[in-house]
Amino acid sequence: xxxxxxxxxxxxxxxxxxxxxxxxxxxxxxxxxxxxxxxxxxxxxxxxxxxxxxxxxxxxxxxxxxxxxxxxxxxxxxxxxxxxxxxxxxxxxxxxxxxxxxxxxxxxxxxxxxxxxxxxxxxxxxxxxxxxxxxxxxxxxxxxxxxxxxxxxxxxxxxxxxxxxxxxxxxxxxxxxxxxxxxxxxxxxxxxxxx
Amino acid sequence: xxxxxxxxxxxxxxxxxxxxxxxxxxxxxxxxxxxxxxxxxxxxxxxxxxxxxxxxxxxxxxxxxxxxxxxxxxxxxxxxxxxxxxxxxxxxxxxxxxxxxxxxxxxxxxxxxxxxxxxxxxxxxxxxxxxxxxxxxxxxxxxxxxxxxxxxxxxxxxxxxxxxxxxxxxxxxxxxxxxxxxxxxxxxxxxxxxxxxxxxxxxxxxxxxxxxxxxxxxxxxxxxxxxxxxxxxxxxxxxxxxxxxxxxxxxxxxxxxxxxxxxxxxxxxxxxxxxxxxxxxxxxxxxxxxxxxxxxxxxxxxxxxxxxxxxxxxxxxxxxxxxxxxxxxxxxxxxxxxxxxxxxxxxxxxxxxxxxxxxxxxxxxxxxxxxxxxxxxxxxxxxxxx
Numbered sequence: 176x177x178x179x180x181x182x183x184x185x186x187x188x189x190x191x192x193x194x195x196x197x198x199x200x201x202x203x204x205x206x207x208x209x210x211x212x213x214x215x216x217x218x219x220x221x222x223x224x225x226x227x228x229x230x231x232x233x234x235x236x237x238x239x240x241x242x243x244x245x246x247x248x249x250x251x252x253x254x255x256x257x258x259x260x261x262x263x264x265x266x267x268x269x270x271x272x273x274x275x276x277x278x279x280x281x282x283x284x285x286x287x288x289x290x291x292x293x294x295x296x297x298x299x300x301x302x303x304x305x306x307x308x309x310x311x312x313x314x315x316x317x318x319x320x321x322x323x324x325x326x327x328x329x330x331x332x333x334x335x336x337x338x339x340x341x342x343x344x345x346x347x348x349x350x351x352x353x354x355x356x357x358x359x360x361x362x363x364x365x366x367x368x369x370x
Numbered sequence: 371x372x373x374x375x376x377x378x379x380x381x382x383x384x385x386x387x388x389x390x391x392x393x394x395x396x397x398x399x400x401x402x403x404x405x406x407x408x409x410x411x412x413x414x415x416x417x418x419x420x421x422x423x424x425x426x427x428x429x430x431x432x433x434x435x436x437x438x439x440x441x442x443x444x445x446x447x448x449x450x451x452x453x454x455x456x457x458x459x460x461x462x463x464x465x466x467x468x469x470x471x472x473x474x475x476x477x478x479x480x481x482x483x484x485x486x487x488x489x490x491x492x493x494x495x496x497x498x499x500x501x502x503x504x505x506x507x508x509x510x511x512x513x514x515x516x517x518x519x520x521x522x523x524x525x526x527x528x529x530x531x532x533x534x535x536x537x538x539x540x541x542x543x544x545x546x547x548x549x550x551x552x553x554x555x556x557x558x559x560x561x562x563x564x565x566x567x568x569x570x571x572x573x574x575x576x577x578x579x580x581x582x583x584x585x586x587x588x589x590x591x592x593x594x595x596x597x598x599x600x601x602x603x604x605x606x607x608x609x610x611x612x613x614x615x616x617x618x619x620x621x622x623x624x625x626x627x628x629x630x631x632x633x634x635x636x637x638x639x640x641x642x643x644x645x646x647x648x649x650x651x652x653x654x655x656x657x658x659x660x661x662x663x664x665x666x667x668x669x670x671x672x673x674x675x676x677x678x679x680x681x682x683x684x685x686x687x688x689x690x691x692x693x694x695x696x697x698x699x700x701x702x703x704x705x706x707x708x709x710x711x712x713x714x715x716x717x718x719x720x721x722x723x724x725x726x727x728x729x730x731x732x733x734x735x736x737x738x739x740x741x742x743x744x745x746x747x748x749x750x751x752x753x754x755x756x
Contacts, residue, residue, distance in 0.1 A: 187679060193749055208713035208752070211673060211692060211701065215751040233751040237675035237692070241749060347700055 179238060180272035186242035191249055196231040201296030203288040210316050210343065212236030212281065214244050216288040220256060220296050227251045227259055232288075239271075239278040243285040246270050256293050262286060263329045264341070279341040283326055312354050315347035320358055327362045335359070372685040373731040375641075377572075378521050378549060378664060378722035379689055383615070384574040390618040391576070394611035402608050403599070412610045419617025423581050426620035427566065428557035436582045436600050437613050441548040442472040444567030444582040445515075447593035447604065448544045449476055452565065453512055455589035458484065460512035460541070466490045466498045466527070467707040468520050473546055474703070490516065495656035496525040496708040503535050511541040518550035518566070522691060522704040522720055523655030524664030526554060533562045542588065548572055548580075552623035553630055553661040564588045568620075570612065574724070575619035579612035626725050634723050635662035637732050641721060642667070644736030648743050654691075654705055654718055663723040666691070666705075668714040671753040672746040677719055680742045686735055691718035 179187075196217035206213040212235060219229035230251050232244035247267055251259040264282035268274050274282060309321030326332060326341045335355045339346045345355050374382075393411075400409040402416055417432070424432045438444045453463070463485050465473055477487045488506045490498050498516055507514070514536040519526050533543040544565040547556055552573040558566055565588065570579040584590060584603070596605030642665040645651060650670040669677060674690025681688060691702030692715070700706075701715035710718075721735075747753040 184679075187676070188683065190749060204751075208716070209711070211712070211716045213751055233749060235671065235750045235752055236673050238679050240673075241676060 177239075177275050177278065179275070182246075182270075182272040183239055183242040183274065186245045186271070187238040190232075190241055190245040192229075192231045192245060192252075193233070194231050195233060196229055198229075199231075201292040203290065203292030203295060205284055205287045205291055206236070207317065208235060212240045212284060214240065214284050214288045216244065216247070216285075216292045218251070218292045218296060225256050227254055227256060236281070237278070239274055240281040240284065242271055243267050243274075243281040244288070247285040247289065251289065256296070259289065260293060262289065264326065265330055276337075276340045279330075280343050283322070283341050287322070312358070313342070313344035313347075313351045316343040318342045318344035320354075323355060323358045324362055327359055333359060333363065371731070371734050372687075373727075373735055374687045375721040375723060375727070375731075375735065376687045376689050377724035377727075378524075378720065380571045380577065381574045381724050382726065383576050384619065384622060386622060387575055387615045387618045391611040391615045394614055398610075402610060403597075412608070415610055415614040415617075416608050419613045419620075422617035422621045423568075424583075426551075426556070426624045427568070427583050428559050429583055430559060431586055433601065434558075434583055434586055436584055436603050437608065437616070438567075438580040438582055438604060439578055439609070440580045441470075441546065441567055441569030441572070442580075443593070444548075444569070444580045445470075445472040445544075445546050446476065447582055448565035448567055448584070449473070449480075449513065449515055451590050451593045451603075452542055452544070452588060453480075453483075453485070454591040456512050456542075460510050462486045462488060462508065462511045464488045464490060464503065464506060464511055464514045464516075464541075466492065466516045468492050468496065468498075468522075468525075468704045469515070469517055470521055470546060470548065472548075473515055473517070485512070486510075492525075492708050494709050495659070496520060496523045496654070496704070497656055497659060498527045498532070500528055500531045500535060503532055507535060507539045507541065509539060511536070511539055513542045513544060515544040515546070518545045518547040518556070519553065519661050520655070520704060521549045522702060522718075523666045523708075524549070524553075524660035524662075524722075525655045526550065526659045526661065529563060530561045537562070549661060549664075551620075552626070553663055555627055558583050558585070570616040570619060573619045573623045575615040576612055579609055579616045581616060629725055631662055634725060634727065637727060637729060638663055638665055638721075638723055640729075641665060641723075641732045641735060644732075645721075645739055648740050651743075652714065654708070654710060654714075664720065665722075666718055666720045668710070668717040669719065669743050669747075670714065670717055671750045672743065673716050674719055676746050676749075677717075677742060680746055681719075681739075684738045684742065686738065688719050688721045690720070692716040 199217035201218040203216040215233045230248035267282040309319040402413045536543040548569045551568040566583040571577040654666040674692030705715040
């Protein structure tokens with residue numbers, strides 16, 4: 176049994192902003208059913224002001240994936256997109272009153288979905304996006320070096336186990352663990368990469 | 371209403387079982403190894419329990435029963451203890467693809483010891499086929515270990531037939547019968563297995579006690595070495611109260627077998643029919659060859675942990691094959707092994723009844739589950755009504 180915070184359980188039991196958004200002009204779809212979680216984030220952005228007016232979600236996944244998506248919608252509504260993009264997975268974890276470490280990947284999915292929705296709004300097609308996302312490291316869970324670098328940097332991660340908890344990378348066959356270690360070392364040895 | 375349908379995970383301690391235990395936790399606390407009258411009752415309790423377990427399993431001799439601390443210890447003791455005694459001439463071990471972690475995760479350990487471990491597949495219904503053992507067994511095979519009944523699907527494996535093949539090649543046969551005990555009649559002589567393990571807390575005894583049947587004449591080295599207890603086959607002061615409890619639990623489980631096969635089966639079938647009436651729900655595992663208390667159902671488009679937590683809010687306890695409910699990131703290896711796509715393995719929920727499950731509990735679950743499934747499906751991007 177996971178020791179979920181009251182806030183996670185509240186957002187799971189009473190999800191805010193759940194459902195499709197008819198007039199969405201930015202939709203982010205991340206995750207895969209085979210991996211156990213999928214998140215769709217729908218944004219209605221005012222083209223003049225670039226303010227997110229409405230945000231909703233749909234999630235296939237566990238309680239923490241549902242809660243992460245739901246609280247994220249509340250966090251972005253009323254923000255300009257550039258401001259919203261500054262929300263990291265860490266912010267989502269904090270807003271939820273914490274998540275079990277093995278569930279951090281749910282919060283990472285939240286920030287990925289947000290990025291994907293903004294890319295969609297800006298007309299950046301998935302093919303181009305893949306290039307932006309970098310090289311595939313974990314083939315089991317389709318995790319790229321760019322995403323691993325991002326979570327390592329933003330959360331000050333130092334071990335492969337932590338990266339697995341945040342992104343799932345290395346959690347199945349484990350053949351990419353060496354590569355993950357190299358990425359961690361690379362990020363942590365370059366002060367310029369750290370925020 | 372509180373409804374516990376997770377009896378393959380653990381069970382309540384039966385009132386009669388608790389009564390048998392209590393004296394040995396209170397006034398009769400003597401150590402069975404001691405040399406005075408005060409130790410007589412504990413000794414007698416342990417030997418009575420041995421008789422009860424032997425009878426329950428159909429063993430020819432009481433001394434074929436060794437008490438352990440749990441099902442996992444029974445499995446490790448059987449596998450590692452017998453291999454150690456055999457020597458290294460035979461260097462292959464065969465297990466099935468759907469073993470409980472107690473056996474499945476010994477694989478790496480055995481490989482480090484120099485054994486080649488071969489894994490038998492299961493068919494679409496979740497059953498091990500005798501032909502697949504015939505395909506891989508050889509004169510190099512030291513031991514075959516296949517579970518009697520699977521914990522997730524309840525599938526019952528053809529142990530007697532597998533044993534025949536194992537023995538033809540001079541290999542030992544072990545079966546983890548933790549999930550079969552109390553649900554199907556176990557007869558070690560008919561099965562002809564060399565080793566069989568059970569666990570107390572799955573049959574209404576407390577956690578922390580198990581037993582291993584070790585056929586007379588089977589070469590064996592103790593897994594837990596030290597004192598002389600259990601005829602030198604398992605060191606450590608006897609857990610008298612829990613051993614007495616296991617004996618009583620076995621006696622009661624033996625008496626309740628008929629009820630399990632008829633009444634519990636009827637309730638399970640009723641529950642299953644009610645759940646399968648929910649659209650896009652599918653049964654996992656063989657419909658006929660399985661324990662009468664278990665049903666495993668995938669509810670498409672949604673994920674198991676969300677289902678369980680939503681059920682929990684209604685007071686209903688069950689378990690899931692989804693990765694999200696455990697530290698692991700992959701869904702149930704049992705369901706994947708029988709060819710279920712990962713998305714349906716993530717959607718699987720196991721319901722397991724006990725002889726204390728009532729009809730009104732089943733009716734309650736049948737009436738609440740459609741609402742639970744609908745609520746979670748509404749949140750799923752893959753669910754579209756009509």
